[in-house]
Amino acid sequence: MSDIKEPIEPAEGKESTEARVAALKGKLIVSCQALPHEPLHSSFIMGRMAVAAQEGGAKGIRANTVEDIREIQQNVSLPIIGIIKRDYEGAEVYITPTMQEIDELMEVKPEIIALDATINSRPGGITLDELFREARAKYPDQLFMADCSTVAEAVHADELGFDFIGSTMVGYTPQSKGDKIEADDFAILREIIAKVKHPVIAEGNVDTPAKLKRVIELGAYCAVVGSIITRPQVITRRFAEVLENA
Numbered sequence: 243m244s245d246i247k248e249p250i251e252p253a254e255g256k257e258s259t260e261a262r263v264a265a266l267k268g269k270l271i272v273s274c275q276a277l278p279h280e281p282l283h284s285s286f287i288m289g290r291m292a293v294a295a296q297e298g299g300a301k302g303i304r305a306n307t308v309e310d311i312r313e314i315q316q317n318v319s320l321p322i323i324g325i326i327k328r329d330y331e332g333a334e335v336y337i338t339p340t341m342q343e344i345d346e347l348m349e350v351k352p353e354i355i356a357l358d359a360t361i362n363s364r365p366g367g368i369t370l371d372e373l374f375r376e377a378r379a380k381y382p383d384q385l386f387m388a389d390c391s392t393v394a395e396a397v398h399a400d401e402l403g404f405d406f407i408g409s410t411m412v413g414y415t416p417q418s419k420g421d422k423i424e425a426d427d428f429a430i431l432r433e434i435i436a437k438v439k440h441p442v443i444a445e446g447n448v449d450t451p452a453k454l455k456r457v458i459e460l461g462a463y464c465a466v467v468g469s470i471i472t473r474p475q476v477i478t479r480r481f482a483e484v485l486e487n488a
Contacts (some may be wrong), residue, residue, distance in 0.1 A: 243471060259353050262321040266464045269301035270454060271323065271443070273468030274314065277306075281475060283366070289313035290474050296320055304356070304466050306447075323387060323443075323466070324352030334362035334415075337389055346375050348384070352405060356401045359388030359399040362434050374402050387443060391418035392434045400438035407438050410445040423447045428460055435461045 264292065276282040282291070285307075292303050292314040300306035305311045306322040311324050326343040329336050338344060338357035347355050355377075359370055388399030391411035398408055407433055411423045423431055423446045435442050441463035448454050449470040458464050469476040 259321075259383075259385065261285070261404045263353050263436070264320060266302050267441075269464050270299065271300075271302035271304055271358055271464055271466045272300040272471055273304040273466050274310070274472050275304070275306045275443075275468065276473070277327070282473075285309045287312040289317040292320070295471070295473075304468070305352075308346050308350050311347070317351065321353040323354040323356050324350065325356045328441075329376075330365035332363070333365040335360065337410075340365050341373065341376055341380075344381070348381060353386045354387050356389050356406075356408065356410070357389035358411065359402075359404065360391045360395050360411055362415055369403060372400075374385050374404070376394045378403065385420070389445075390434075391415040391421075392441065393430060393437065396434040397437050404424055404440060406441050406443050407434060408443045408445050408466075410436060410443075410466070412446050423457075424453055428457060431457060431462065432460055 274288045274295060276288060276290040278283070288305065288310045295303060296318045299319065302321045302323065303314055303318065304325070305314050306327050308326070308327050311322055314322060317340050324347045325456055326346060327336050328339060328343060333339060335358040338355060341374050344355060373435070374386070385405040387408050388396070388404040389408045389410035390396040390399055391414060396399060396407045409423055412423050412430055421430060423444065431442070431444055442461070443464055443466060444457035444462035445466035447455060448465050448467050453469040454467060
Protein backbone atom coordinates (compact mmCIF):
# COMPACT_ATOMS: atom_id res chain seq x y z
CA MET A 243 0.00 0.00 0.00
CA SER A 244 2.50 2.57 -1.15
CA ASP A 245 -0.12 5.32 -1.22
CA ILE A 246 -0.47 5.24 2.59
CA LYS A 247 1.63 7.86 4.32
CA GLU A 248 4.16 7.07 6.98
CA PRO A 249 2.87 7.41 10.57
CA ILE A 250 2.53 11.02 11.59
CA GLU A 251 3.32 11.98 15.16
CA PRO A 252 0.62 14.04 16.85
CA ALA A 253 1.55 17.71 16.98
CA GLU A 254 3.40 18.55 20.16
CA GLY A 255 3.32 21.85 21.95
CA LYS A 256 0.55 24.37 22.26
CA GLU A 257 1.78 26.61 19.44
CA SER A 258 1.93 23.73 16.98
CA THR A 259 -1.57 22.60 17.91
CA GLU A 260 -2.94 26.13 17.65
CA ALA A 261 -1.42 26.52 14.19
CA ARG A 262 -3.03 23.28 13.02
CA VAL A 263 -6.40 24.25 14.44
CA ALA A 264 -6.16 27.76 12.98
CA ALA A 265 -5.98 26.11 9.55
CA LEU A 266 -9.53 24.83 10.11
CA LYS A 267 -11.05 28.31 9.95
CA GLY A 268 -13.61 28.53 7.19
CA LYS A 269 -12.98 24.93 6.17
CA LEU A 270 -14.61 21.51 6.06
CA ILE A 271 -14.15 18.79 8.68
CA VAL A 272 -15.34 15.32 7.69
CA SER A 273 -16.66 12.96 10.34
CA CYS A 274 -15.26 9.46 9.73
CA GLN A 275 -17.18 7.18 12.09
CA ALA A 276 -18.82 3.77 11.93
CA LEU A 277 -20.38 2.11 14.97
CA PRO A 278 -20.05 -1.65 15.63
CA HIS A 279 -23.43 -2.44 14.05
CA GLU A 280 -22.66 -0.53 10.85
CA PRO A 281 -21.21 -2.15 7.70
CA LEU A 282 -18.06 0.02 7.52
CA HIS A 283 -17.05 -0.54 11.15
CA SER A 284 -13.27 -0.95 10.95
CA SER A 285 -10.31 1.20 11.94
CA PHE A 286 -8.66 0.33 8.64
CA ILE A 287 -11.70 1.51 6.68
CA MET A 288 -11.93 4.73 8.69
CA GLY A 289 -8.27 5.37 7.94
CA ARG A 290 -8.94 5.00 4.23
CA MET A 291 -12.06 7.13 4.56
CA ALA A 292 -9.91 9.87 6.07
CA VAL A 293 -7.52 9.59 3.12
CA ALA A 294 -10.44 10.03 0.73
CA ALA A 295 -11.69 13.03 2.73
CA GLN A 296 -8.26 14.63 2.64
CA GLU A 297 -7.95 14.06 -1.10
CA GLY A 298 -11.37 15.66 -1.53
CA GLY A 299 -10.31 18.82 0.27
CA ALA A 300 -11.27 18.27 3.91
CA LYS A 301 -9.02 20.12 6.35
CA GLY A 302 -9.92 18.14 9.46
CA ILE A 303 -11.41 14.85 10.65
CA ARG A 304 -13.80 13.99 13.47
CA ALA A 305 -13.30 10.42 14.68
CA ASN A 306 -14.51 8.01 17.34
CA THR A 307 -12.32 5.67 19.47
CA VAL A 308 -8.61 5.58 20.16
CA GLU A 309 -8.15 2.79 17.62
CA ASP A 310 -9.73 4.75 14.76
CA ILE A 311 -7.89 7.96 15.64
CA ARG A 312 -4.54 6.17 15.76
CA GLU A 313 -5.21 4.62 12.34
CA ILE A 314 -6.26 7.97 10.90
CA GLN A 315 -3.14 9.66 12.28
CA GLN A 316 -1.06 7.08 10.43
CA ASN A 317 -2.75 7.87 7.14
CA VAL A 318 -3.38 11.63 7.01
CA SER A 319 -1.83 14.80 8.32
CA LEU A 320 -5.09 16.54 9.23
CA PRO A 321 -6.05 17.82 12.71
CA ILE A 322 -8.56 15.61 14.48
CA ILE A 323 -11.57 16.17 16.71
CA GLY A 324 -11.55 13.05 18.87
CA ILE A 325 -14.43 11.47 20.75
CA ILE A 326 -15.30 8.17 22.38
CA LYS A 327 -18.92 7.05 22.23
CA ARG A 328 -19.70 4.85 25.21
CA ASP A 329 -22.99 3.94 26.85
CA TYR A 330 -23.38 3.84 30.62
CA GLU A 331 -26.39 2.33 32.36
CA GLY A 332 -28.75 5.00 33.63
CA ALA A 333 -27.01 7.82 31.73
CA GLU A 334 -28.22 9.62 28.61
CA VAL A 335 -24.85 11.17 27.71
CA TYR A 336 -22.67 8.94 25.53
CA ILE A 337 -20.13 11.20 23.77
CA THR A 338 -16.93 11.26 25.85
CA PRO A 339 -19.07 11.06 29.01
CA THR A 340 -16.40 10.67 31.74
CA MET A 341 -12.76 11.34 32.57
CA GLN A 342 -11.98 7.76 31.59
CA GLU A 343 -12.74 8.53 27.94
CA ILE A 344 -10.78 11.79 28.08
CA ASP A 345 -7.79 9.96 29.57
CA GLU A 346 -8.00 7.35 26.82
CA LEU A 347 -8.13 9.99 24.11
CA MET A 348 -5.04 11.66 25.54
CA GLU A 349 -3.12 8.51 24.61
CA VAL A 350 -3.37 9.67 20.97
CA LYS A 351 -3.71 13.40 21.67
CA PRO A 352 -6.20 14.61 19.07
CA GLU A 353 -5.98 18.35 18.53
CA ILE A 354 -9.50 18.77 19.93
CA ILE A 355 -11.47 16.53 22.30
CA ALA A 356 -15.25 16.85 22.02
CA LEU A 357 -17.69 15.90 24.75
CA ASP A 358 -21.41 16.08 25.30
CA ALA A 359 -22.24 19.43 26.91
CA THR A 360 -26.00 18.95 27.20
CA ILE A 361 -28.04 19.01 30.41
CA ASN A 362 -28.77 15.28 30.09
CA SER A 363 -27.92 12.76 32.81
CA ARG A 364 -24.32 11.63 33.19
CA PRO A 365 -22.63 8.53 34.58
CA GLY A 366 -22.32 8.64 38.35
CA GLY A 367 -24.39 11.80 38.56
CA ILE A 368 -21.37 13.99 37.82
CA THR A 369 -22.19 17.38 36.31
CA LEU A 370 -20.73 18.90 33.17
CA ASP A 371 -19.18 21.63 35.30
CA GLU A 372 -17.39 19.10 37.49
CA LEU A 373 -16.16 17.04 34.54
CA PHE A 374 -14.88 20.01 32.60
CA ARG A 375 -13.09 21.53 35.59
CA GLU A 376 -11.33 18.22 36.22
CA ALA A 377 -10.40 17.80 32.56
CA ARG A 378 -9.09 21.35 32.24
CA ALA A 379 -7.03 21.04 35.42
CA LYS A 380 -5.53 17.72 34.34
CA TYR A 381 -4.90 18.72 30.70
CA PRO A 382 -4.56 22.53 30.69
CA ASP A 383 -3.18 22.72 27.15
CA GLN A 384 -5.76 20.45 25.53
CA LEU A 385 -8.46 22.03 23.37
CA PHE A 386 -12.04 21.01 24.18
CA MET A 387 -15.23 21.22 22.12
CA ALA A 388 -18.73 21.28 23.63
CA ASP A 389 -21.36 19.25 21.77
CA CYS A 390 -24.58 21.17 22.54
CA SER A 391 -28.26 20.80 21.67
CA THR A 392 -29.74 24.16 22.68
CA VAL A 393 -28.73 27.80 22.78
CA ALA A 394 -28.78 27.75 26.59
CA GLU A 395 -26.39 24.78 26.67
CA ALA A 396 -24.07 26.54 24.23
CA VAL A 397 -24.02 29.69 26.35
CA HIS A 398 -23.29 27.67 29.48
CA ALA A 399 -20.45 25.77 27.80
CA ASP A 400 -19.05 29.06 26.57
CA GLU A 401 -19.09 30.43 30.12
CA LEU A 402 -17.35 27.29 31.41
CA GLY A 403 -14.49 28.00 29.01
CA PHE A 404 -14.78 25.39 26.27
CA ASP A 405 -12.48 26.32 23.39
CA PHE A 406 -15.09 25.51 20.74
CA ILE A 407 -18.89 25.41 20.86
CA GLY A 408 -20.61 22.86 18.62
CA SER A 409 -24.21 22.48 17.47
CA THR A 410 -23.69 18.73 17.27
CA MET A 411 -26.61 17.57 19.40
CA VAL A 412 -29.39 19.82 18.09
CA GLY A 413 -32.40 17.61 17.44
CA TYR A 414 -30.92 14.61 19.26
CA THR A 415 -32.03 15.39 22.83
CA PRO A 416 -35.46 15.66 24.46
CA GLN A 417 -34.94 19.39 25.00
CA SER A 418 -34.17 19.94 21.30
CA LYS A 419 -36.56 17.39 19.82
CA GLY A 420 -37.83 18.54 16.45
CA ASP A 421 -35.20 21.25 16.08
CA LYS A 422 -32.99 21.39 13.02
CA ILE A 423 -29.85 23.40 12.42
CA GLU A 424 -31.09 24.77 9.07
CA ALA A 425 -34.62 25.65 10.22
CA ASP A 426 -35.44 29.29 9.42
CA ASP A 427 -32.09 29.82 7.75
CA PHE A 428 -30.04 28.37 10.59
CA ALA A 429 -31.78 30.37 13.30
CA ILE A 430 -30.38 28.25 16.16
CA LEU A 431 -26.87 28.49 14.80
CA ARG A 432 -27.23 32.24 14.29
CA GLU A 433 -28.31 32.70 17.91
CA ILE A 434 -25.48 30.57 19.27
CA ILE A 435 -22.92 32.51 17.24
CA ALA A 436 -24.38 35.80 18.47
CA LYS A 437 -24.36 34.81 22.13
CA VAL A 438 -21.01 33.07 22.66
CA LYS A 439 -17.46 34.40 22.55
CA HIS A 440 -15.66 31.17 21.61
CA PRO A 441 -15.58 29.89 18.00
CA VAL A 442 -18.62 27.90 16.89
CA ILE A 443 -18.30 24.68 14.91
CA ALA A 444 -21.43 23.97 12.89
CA GLU A 445 -22.41 20.32 12.96
CA GLY A 446 -25.64 18.51 12.26
CA ASN A 447 -27.76 18.41 9.10
CA VAL A 448 -25.16 20.23 7.01
CA ASP A 449 -25.86 17.85 4.16
CA THR A 450 -25.36 19.92 1.00
CA PRO A 451 -22.55 22.13 -0.30
CA ALA A 452 -24.96 25.09 -0.21
CA LYS A 453 -25.64 24.58 3.50
CA LEU A 454 -21.93 24.25 4.19
CA LYS A 455 -21.25 27.53 2.42
CA ARG A 456 -24.11 29.22 4.28
CA VAL A 457 -23.01 28.27 7.80
CA ILE A 458 -19.55 29.65 7.11
CA GLU A 459 -21.10 32.87 5.75
CA LEU A 460 -23.12 33.17 8.97
CA GLY A 461 -19.95 33.12 11.08
CA ALA A 462 -19.28 29.50 11.97
CA TYR A 463 -15.56 28.92 12.50
CA CYS A 464 -15.75 25.72 10.47
CA ALA A 465 -18.23 22.91 9.88
CA VAL A 466 -18.40 19.15 10.36
CA VAL A 467 -20.12 17.04 7.72
CA GLY A 468 -20.61 13.34 8.37
CA SER A 469 -23.31 10.96 7.17
CA ILE A 470 -23.85 12.49 3.75
CA ILE A 471 -20.16 11.88 2.96
CA THR A 472 -19.09 8.83 4.96
CA ARG A 473 -22.16 6.64 5.60
CA PRO A 474 -23.11 4.96 2.32
CA GLN A 475 -26.14 3.24 3.84
CA VAL A 476 -27.61 6.65 4.70
CA ILE A 477 -26.81 8.07 1.27
CA THR A 478 -28.30 5.02 -0.45
CA ARG A 479 -31.48 5.30 1.62
CA ARG A 480 -32.08 8.85 0.38
CA PHE A 481 -32.04 7.61 -3.20
CA ALA A 482 -34.07 4.46 -2.52
CA GLU A 483 -36.79 6.31 -0.62
CA VAL A 484 -37.48 8.54 -3.61
CA LEU A 485 -38.50 5.48 -5.61
CA GLU A 486 -40.34 3.82 -2.74
CA ASN A 487 -42.39 6.94 -2.07
CA ALA A 488 -43.17 7.28 -5.78
